[in-house]
Amino acid sequence: MEAAATASHTGQSETAIEGRLLNWRRKQWTKGVITMKSSTGRPSRIYKNPFIHVVKFTTAQKIQVCLMSVTVFPVRFVLGCFFLLLAWLFTFAASFGRSEYVVEPQTWWRRIVDVCIRVIMRTMWFCGGFHWVKIKGQTADPSEAPILTVAPHTSPFDSIACTNTMCSVVSKLDIRHIPIWGTVMSYIRPVFVCRSDPDSRRKTVEEIKRRVTSGAQWPQLMIFPEGLCTNRSGLLLFKAGAFIPGLPVQPVILRYPNKLDTVSWACKGPGPLKILWLTLCQVHNSMEIEYLPVYTPSEEERENPALFANNVRKLMAKALDVPLIDLSFDDRDICLSKGQLGIFNFSSLLEFNQLICRLGQKAAFSSSKMEEEATKARKLQGERLSVESFAQCLGLPVSDTLRQVHSMFDQTEDGNIDYRHYVLALLTVCRPKPKENLKLAFKMYENQEDGNVLEGDLAAILEIMLGVEDMCLSGLFLSLEEDTGKITYDEFCQFLDQHPDFVSDYIRFKDHPRTLCFRRAKKTE
Structure with missing residues (x-):
C-alpha cells in the first residue's frame, strides 16, 4: 500500500516536472524582445582582446x-x-x-x-x-x-x-x-x-x-x-x-x-x-x-x-x-568586463558607448546622477518616449547622434522607447559593477509592494547588461523552488552566489556559447 502511495506520489511528481519541462520548452523557443539594436559592424566577440596581455614562458x-x-x-x-x-x-x-x-x-x-x-x-x-x-x-x-x-x-x-x-x-x-x-x-x-x-x-x-x-x-x-x-x-x-x-x-x-x-x-x-x-x-x-x-x-x-x-x-x-x-580608449572597460554578468556580446554596447561619449553623457556620469536617472525612469513606469520627449529627459537638443541613441532602443520601430532601457545601457558602459547595476535595475522595475520583478522584465535587464538578444530565463525559474514568474533582488543574488556558472547553465540567448543542460537547484539547509 505504501509502495502504491509512493508510486502515485512519484507519478504525480513526474507529471508535474514533465508539465514544467513542456512549459519551459515552449517558452525557450519563443523569441524574446530585442532591447538594443546595433547598426554598425563593431566587434561583438573580441577573440584577441587588445587590452589583455599574457606572457607565456617555456x-x-x-x-x-x-x-x-x-x-x-x-x-x-x-x-x-x-x-x-x-x-x-x-x-x-x-x-x-x-x-x-x-x-x-x-x-x-x-x-x-x-x-x-x-x-x-x-x-x-x-x-x-x-x-x-x-x-x-x-x-x-x-x-x-x-x-x-x-x-x-x-x-x-x-x-x-x-x-x-x-x-x-x-x-x-x-x-x-x-x-x-x-x-x-x-x-x-x-x-x-x-x-x-x-x-x-x-x-x-x-x-x-x-x-x-x-x-x-x-x-x-x-x-x-x-x-x-x-x-x-x-x-x-x-x-x-x-x-x-x-x-x-x-x-x-x-x-x-x-x-x-x-x-x-x-x-x-x-x-x-x-x-x-x-x-x-x-x-x-x-x-x-x-x-x-x-x-x-x-x-x-x-x-x-x-x-x-x-x-x-x-x-x-x-x-x-x-x-x-x-575600439578606442573609451571602450576599454567594456572590453574588460568579466564575472557572472560580464558582457558577452560587445557590438551594441560599444556603439552605444561611442554615441553617449559624443553627447557628453559619459563625461557627466556620477553615482548620484545615475540614482537621479533611475528615479526618473521608475516614475515614468515604462511610458514610451518619442525622440523629442527623450531629448527633454536628457536636457539635450535633438541631434543626429541623439536620434541614433533613441533608435537603438526602438525595438517595435514605432518611434518610441522605454527610458529604463537607456538608463540600463548607460549604467552598463559607465560603471562596470554588475551587482550594483543590478540593484539599481531592480529598483526601476520592481513592484513597490513586494519588491518582485517579473520574468520578462528581468530578461530585458539581462539582455542589456550582457549585450545579447532573445533572452530566455526558463532555466532559472524552473530551478527555483516555486516558479511564480517573478523574483526579488535578494533571491536573484542568492541564486547567483550559489551558481557560479549561471550564464552557461541557467539562461539561454541568441549565440549562446554552449548547449544548455539545466539542473534543478540544490536545496540549502
Missing part, C-alpha cells in the same frame, strides 16, 4: 629568467638607475628657470646639454638590453611635418623613440609627478593631458594647434594617437587631436621583434615593474623604428579630421601588417 625561458634575476638583472638595474640619475641632473639644470609656455632661444650650453642627454639616455637603454635599435627611414624636418604620429603604443619602452629624437610628446599629467623620470620627461616640453578634467581634450587640442602653427618655434611634436597601450594585436581608433590642425604628419611605426614579448603593457596583464624585471632578464631586446613618408592631407581630410586620422591609421596598419580594431 621551461627554458623560466630557467633563464631565474638565472638572470640573480646575475645580470641587478647589474643592469643599478647601471640604469645611475644613468637615469645622471640624465636627471642635466635636465634639472637645463630646465631651471625655463618657461613652460614660451620657447626661448637655444643657447650654446643648452645645445651641449641636449647632446649629453641623448647620449646618456641611449647608454641607459643599452644597459637595459636594447643594444641596438634598428631605424628605417629618416625623420622629416619640422617645417615639412610638425607632427609625428607613432603607433602602436604598447610599452613604457616606447619612450626610446622620444629620447632618440628629443621631440615633445603628448603625455598623461601623472608622468610629471613621477620622481626623477618626471623631470627628464618635462625637459622635452610635453603637452600634458589630465584625463580627470572634462575640459582636458579641448585644452590639449588648442595647445597642439598653438605649437604646430608657431612656425617651427617649438620642437617637433610626437603623438601616440591610440591614446593607451595595447598588446599590438591591431591598431585602435586614432584620436583626432594630431589631425585637427590639418597639417602634414609623418607616420612612425614601432616594432619589438622579440621571441618572448615582455615589453607589452596592456590594461590587464603584467604591471610596469614586472615588465621592467622581465625585460632586463632577457639577453637582448630588439626594437625597430620606421619613419614612413610624410602624409599630406587632402582638402577633404583637412575638413574632416576623423577621415584624416582613419586614412593614416590604414596606412600604418598596412605597413605593420596588423588588422584595424575599431
Whole structure:
C-alpha cells in the first residue's frame, strides 16, 4: 500500500516536472524582445582582446629568467638607475628657470646639454638590453611635418623613440609627478593631458594647434594617437587631436621583434615593474623604428579630421601588417568586463558607448546622477518616449547622434522607447559593477509592494547588461523552488552566489556559447 502511495506520489511528481519541462520548452523557443539594436559592424566577440596581455614562458625561458634575476638583472638595474640619475641632473639644470609656455632661444650650453642627454639616455637603454635599435627611414624636418604620429603604443619602452629624437610628446599629467623620470620627461616640453578634467581634450587640442602653427618655434611634436597601450594585436581608433590642425604628419611605426614579448603593457596583464624585471632578464631586446613618408592631407581630410586620422591609421596598419580594431580608449572597460554578468556580446554596447561619449553623457556620469536617472525612469513606469520627449529627459537638443541613441532602443520601430532601457545601457558602459547595476535595475522595475520583478522584465535587464538578444530565463525559474514568474533582488543574488556558472547553465540567448543542460537547484539547509 505504501509502495502504491509512493508510486502515485512519484507519478504525480513526474507529471508535474514533465508539465514544467513542456512549459519551459515552449517558452525557450519563443523569441524574446530585442532591447538594443546595433547598426554598425563593431566587434561583438573580441577573440584577441587588445587590452589583455599574457606572457607565456617555456621551461627554458623560466630557467633563464631565474638565472638572470640573480646575475645580470641587478647589474643592469643599478647601471640604469645611475644613468637615469645622471640624465636627471642635466635636465634639472637645463630646465631651471625655463618657461613652460614660451620657447626661448637655444643657447650654446643648452645645445651641449641636449647632446649629453641623448647620449646618456641611449647608454641607459643599452644597459637595459636594447643594444641596438634598428631605424628605417629618416625623420622629416619640422617645417615639412610638425607632427609625428607613432603607433602602436604598447610599452613604457616606447619612450626610446622620444629620447632618440628629443621631440615633445603628448603625455598623461601623472608622468610629471613621477620622481626623477618626471623631470627628464618635462625637459622635452610635453603637452600634458589630465584625463580627470572634462575640459582636458579641448585644452590639449588648442595647445597642439598653438605649437604646430608657431612656425617651427617649438620642437617637433610626437603623438601616440591610440591614446593607451595595447598588446599590438591591431591598431585602435586614432584620436583626432594630431589631425585637427590639418597639417602634414609623418607616420612612425614601432616594432619589438622579440621571441618572448615582455615589453607589452596592456590594461590587464603584467604591471610596469614586472615588465621592467622581465625585460632586463632577457639577453637582448630588439626594437625597430620606421619613419614612413610624410602624409599630406587632402582638402577633404583637412575638413574632416576623423577621415584624416582613419586614412593614416590604414596606412600604418598596412605597413605593420596588423588588422584595424575599431575600439578606442573609451571602450576599454567594456572590453574588460568579466564575472557572472560580464558582457558577452560587445557590438551594441560599444556603439552605444561611442554615441553617449559624443553627447557628453559619459563625461557627466556620477553615482548620484545615475540614482537621479533611475528615479526618473521608475516614475515614468515604462511610458514610451518619442525622440523629442527623450531629448527633454536628457536636457539635450535633438541631434543626429541623439536620434541614433533613441533608435537603438526602438525595438517595435514605432518611434518610441522605454527610458529604463537607456538608463540600463548607460549604467552598463559607465560603471562596470554588475551587482550594483543590478540593484539599481531592480529598483526601476520592481513592484513597490513586494519588491518582485517579473520574468520578462528581468530578461530585458539581462539582455542589456550582457549585450545579447532573445533572452530566455526558463532555466532559472524552473530551478527555483516555486516558479511564480517573478523574483526579488535578494533571491536573484542568492541564486547567483550559489551558481557560479549561471550564464552557461541557467539562461539561454541568441549565440549562446554552449548547449544548455539545466539542473534543478540544490536545496540549502
